[in-house]
Amino acid sequence: MELNLYMTTKTGNEIRLIYNKLYKHYGPQGWWPLLGMDSSTETDVRMVYHPLNYDLPKTRNETYEIILGTILTQNTAWNSAEMALRNLKALNAIDPENLLGLDTEIFKQAIRSAGFLNQKSVYIKEVTKFYIALDGKIPKREKLLEVKGVGNETADSILLYAFKQPEFVVDTYTKRIFSHIGLIDYNYSYNKIKNLFETHLSHDMIIYNEYHALLVEHAKKYYSRKPYGVADPLF
DNA sequence: AGCCAGGCTACCG
DNA sequence: CGGTAGCATGGC
Structure with a gap:
């Protein structure tokens, strides 16, 4: 019979149960957030989450904005990355060609709030050239990983949120929560954890996105301060 | 005042 | 291979 046995394992049930619990508790998240598209109110450009709308990003520059965000938020609070994005928008640089045309010092100062500006300025230029060269095509994970500054999590974030591909994203928080629950060891490799989730969930972009x-x-609420998860009301 | 943030590269054994 | 120092700034 074709009804896969893995669907009945304890681990598989846990992974799906936890998803359902989180979704019921928090609802659809509307990721990846994008800057408001209303340029008439430049002083109040906030990030827009878009729950249950999985058609975004729609334009070349919206896709690019998400790619920029994945680099800017590396080991950095989202608020800091968001500030950098707003600065880039004010420079009309959430556009691959315009960004590459910026003066280097102006560019670095624009992304300063996101930290690691020397590294990230290089990473962003590298991934920008890669994006332009794609010419509208969807990148292979393997090729994304060849770009300097794009590691496992960033590659998966780009594929999932910018290109709507079913790639599960593993981050520090994923490891903290699931090691706290006892389903993984914290030091499992990235791909081992990624495979665990992808094995036990439908290969569904929307599920991966929300999860x-x-x-x-x-x-952010219960696993940001040591000891992680002790006050977690759900798990 | 520290600790933490939606990681990655380079280099080490 | 797996393990880790260094990277920069802002919030709390």
């Missing part, structure tokens, strides 16, 4: 966003939302 990762929900884990971040939950972890």
Whole structure:
């Protein structure tokens, strides 16, 4: 029979149960957030989450904005990355060609709030050239990983949120929550954890999108300060 | 005042 | 291979 046995394992049930619990508790997350598209109110450009709308990003520059965000938020609070994005928008640089045309010092100062500006300025230029060269095509994970500054999590975030591909994203929060629950060891490799989730869930972009966003939302509340998870009311 | 943030590269054994 | 120092700034 073709009804897969893995669907009945304890681990598989846990992974799906936890998703349902988080979704019921927090609801759809509307990731990846985008800057408001209303340029008439430049002083109040906020990030827009878009729950239950999985058609975004729609334009070349919206896709690019998400790619920029994945680099800017590496080991950095989202608020700091968001500030950098607003600065870039004010420079009309959430556009691959315009960004590459910026003066280097102006560019670095624009992304300063996101930290690691020397590294990230290089990473962003590298991934920008890669994006332009794609010419509208969807990148292979393997090729994304060849770009300097794009590691496992960033590659999966780009594929999932910018290109709507079913790639599960593993981050620090995922490891904290699931090691706290006891389903993984904290030091499992990235791909081992990624495979665990992808094995036990439908290969569904929407599920992967919400699951990762929900884990971040939950972890920000209960897994940001040691000892992690002790006050977690759900798990 | 520290600790933490939606990681990655380079280099080490 | 797996393990880790260094990277920069802002919030709390």
